[in-house]
Amino acid sequence: MQHHRITRHxxxxxxxxxxxxxxxxSTATAASQIxxxxxxxxxxxxxxxxxxxxxxxxxxxxxxAQRLAAFTAAAQVWEAALDSAVPIRVQxxxxxxxCSAASGILGAAGPQTVFRDFDNAPxxxxxxxxxxxxxxxxxxxxxxxDDIGATxxxxxxxxxxxxxxTKWWYGINAPAPLGTISFxxxxxxxxxxxxxxLTFVNSTTGEKLLGQDDIYMTFLEDGSEAMSWSDMDNGxxxxxxxxxGDLRWTGSLANACGQEILTNGLSDGHVRMYAPNPFxxxxxxxxxxxxxxPDELMEPSATPxxxxxxxxxxxxxxxxxxxxxxxxDGGMGAIKIxxxxxxxxxxxxxxxxxxxFEFTVTQEGSYTMETEGKTGSVxxxxxxxxxxxxxxxxxxxxxxxxxxxxSKITETLTPGTYYVKIRLYQDNQVGEYTIFVRAE
Numbered sequence: 001m002q003h004h005r006i007t008r009h010x011x012x013x014x015x016x017x018x019x020x021x022x023x024x025x026s027t028a029t030a031a032s033q034i035x036x037x038x039x040x041x042x043x044x045x046x047x048x049x050x051x052x053x054x055x056x057x058x059x060x061x062x063x064x065a066q067r068l069a070a071f072t073a074a075a076q077v078w079e080a081a082l083d084s085a086v087p088i089r090v091q092x093x094x095x096x097x098x099c100s101a102a103s104g105i106l107g108a109a110g111p112q113t114v115f116r117d118f119d120n121a122p123x124x125x126x127x128x129x130x131x132x133x134x135x136x137x138x139x140x141x142x143x144x145x146d147d148i149g150a151t152x153x154x155x156x157x158x159x160x161x162x163x164x165x166t167k168w169w170y171g172i173n174a175p176a177p178l179g180t181i182s183f184x185x186x187x188x189x190x191x192x193x194x195x196x197x198l199t200f201v202n203s204t205t206g207e208k209l210l211g212q213d214d215i216y217m218t219f220l221e222d223g224s225e226a227m228s229w230s231d232m233d234n235g236x237x238x239x240x241x242x243x244x245g246d247l248r249w250t251g252s253l254a255n256a257c258g259q260e261i262l263t264n265g266l267s268d269g270h271v272r273m274y275a276p277n278p279f280x281x282x283x284x285x286x287x288x289x290x291x292x293x294p295d296e297l298m299e300p301s302a303t304p305x306x307x308x309x310x311x312x313x314x315x316x317x318x319x320x321x322x323x324x325x326x327x328x329d330g331g332m333g334a335i336k337i338x339x340x341x342x343x344x345x346x347x348x349x350x351x352x353x354x355x356x357f358e359f360t361v362t363q364e365g366s367y368t369m370e371t372e373g374k375t376g377s378v379x380x381x382x383x384x385x386x387x388x389x390x391x392x393x394x395x396x397x398x399x400x401x402x403x404x405x406x407s408k409i410t411e412t413l414t415p416g417t418y419y420v421k422i423r424l425y426q427d428n429q430v431g432e433y434t435i436f437v438r439a440e
Contacts, residue, residue: 280300
């Protein structure tokens, strides 16, 4: 096994116009655990004690606590999406970053260490970020260090000359008002880079890290040359990094997802990657193209969306296990459920291991979703997402009670469309079941 300690391989999000404390943010139903390591000093950044009013989805009443609450909520989204037995440690701090009246860096993040040729590595002689390598190996390969380093721009709040008085918005799962930027969405984006949506190639020179492929770059292709980045020489890779419209992803899962979702941003069925000319340090190659429509979370500049389905599919392409596969394997075509009976039939098989249902709430209240097995040894796990989102995690349930392998969630819901994903607890526990939603 080889590893290489890197000095914050950072990828930035850009907008155009020591006290160490630990926060374990996983819930009992999450499929993974993210630990936030607060690297800010007293009364700064995530420890700022300035009083502020509560915001939608964020009841905290100091600036630092609101920032930390937004970070915690974003981490919980990734916890629900990723299926990994090894905790992910994210070192977080807020510091001034490059910023002018017209543009500025919102945040930057990346893995602290990379590994290759570890136990269970899917591809030999290929670099993986430490968080992904840990997950694949089933153990912490670098237990003495954090996995991801993330820095966010404090000047967005503190410097009136930064983005012309545009401020951070600390609401959670709530649209950012005009003149503000969602801190929650920015953190979602930066964690995405930390878990390996980035290349370790020096894209201005085309040189590979220590002469070896990285797993992300093995899925990059230049359409104009019909050539993979793995097969190119340094000069060809550097030229491809500025070949606007032709740099694209080759992973089958992300491309299938893109074909279902996108109305723009595809190149011969491949999702386009960001390759502007001239090259943009910290942005080029390691993001989706800005041509994608509708917008995707992992574009290089802030967008008014936290849709991460294509990104989650990319993560599956490079080796991550996800708790609920997006777009493919039942991830898009939701079966509608009426509120109150009749019952809706479902089935879990060796080939279809996930079902997706949706229902619409028109009046705020308490609602119960429940499955009941009909045949076989079906053991369902139910996950609830929404409102109006297949990725905003609310709650998950495995067994109603000891020995009862049905699933049941009761939750107070506001008006909107909600999605219920049903998956197997174990691969061999297949069969038919019924599902219903009722108002309490």
